Amino acid sequence: MLQAREEAIIQTVNRLLADKGFDAMTVDEVAADVGIAKASLYKHFPSKEDLAAAAMVSVMRRAQAFLDGLPAQDSPQDKLRAVVAWTMGLKLAGEMPSLPSQNSSLRATLMAHKDYMDGLMDVSDRLGAWIEAAQANGALNAKLPAIAVLYTLFARACDPVLEFLKIGGQHSDEEIIALVLSTCFDGLSARA
Amino acid sequence: MLQAREEAIIQTVNRLLADKGFDAMTVDEVAADVGIAKASLYKHFPSKEDLAAAAMVSVMRRAQAFLDGLPAQDSPQDKLRAVVAWTMGLKLAGEMPSLPSQNSSLRATLMAHKDYMDGLMDVSDRLGAWIEAAQANGALNAKLPAIAVLYTLFARACDPVLEFLKIGGQHSDEEIIALVLSTCFDGLSARA
DNA sequence: GTCTATAGGAGGATAGAC
């Protein structure tokens, strides 16, 4: 019951964060959408920052579940592509919370949030291992620092190119994902 | 005199926008940094949105000047690489204003701002022509829609990978630019 | 735990004197 209500809150926060971003989202709005009073909301979560953190934890758990479900026989590079495609699908579906990359109070709350940091570390470690494996087997460019590759993959979760192409209306979500996957892994330059 | 003061204002706004973004920047702060009263600021610019628009126009003019200065004998693809490198250098130097991609009032002001829109159109047209030329001569992947390539290049101006690598402290600005240029044009996958 | 009501403060914008 309490669990279910908090789930509903998190889902609303998640959608609003994807829609308008952290700054534009108001707590009044969250409460109204969930259908409870603002004061009740604050009984569940102590601050707006914690609301956002809870949404991020939720997304992180979904990501971990997706990683768990990837076929073990897939190559590391295929797994990486699949994760990026999944992330972009989430964003195009309006389910990827967008946080300001520069916000002191929010960053502090996130970094203090054990569940979030643990999830982030776990995902980073697993992706990092696949990146190094893919570099070792010659699929990924071994001259790139693995951390730069990891950041480049993570960055697809907040890539404005996706929304611009979606606004353009010339392509389906699947086409957009394929397009950006191509620019990400194959680059803009022609391949021999 | 008036011109010089407005230049100083724009420069301050530009730096603050690069530092903290539009939402976190306060008009009080701008006034304090410039060294005038807030009311005086509002004699020069009618709203916070117009402050940001002025900063964007300023950056757009710098971009146009950079395009003008590119050697005519350079290939289209070399010009494109140079523009992207210049953009990323601006960002790493803390001189690239960062605006929320989702903000109704700001977007409306920007779209209504003739100087900004004219500059944006001019830059887009010139880059677009180079993109199509580079696709025609086989340097860029001709299967990608030109508009997607253009967005991908523009997106380097707000790429969080740059700041993450800078925070990491393992690379100089030049190395970071080279690295991201490589992931952008050559992709993450190994080349034959 | 839910509500109504309100505190408290930040920040965009303006009044009016000089």
Next chain:
DNA sequence: GTCTATCCTCCTATAGAC
């Protein structure tokens, strides 16, 4: 055009009854 002082709205957060 610059200042001081102030308005006013919005928003986070809390008090206190039930």
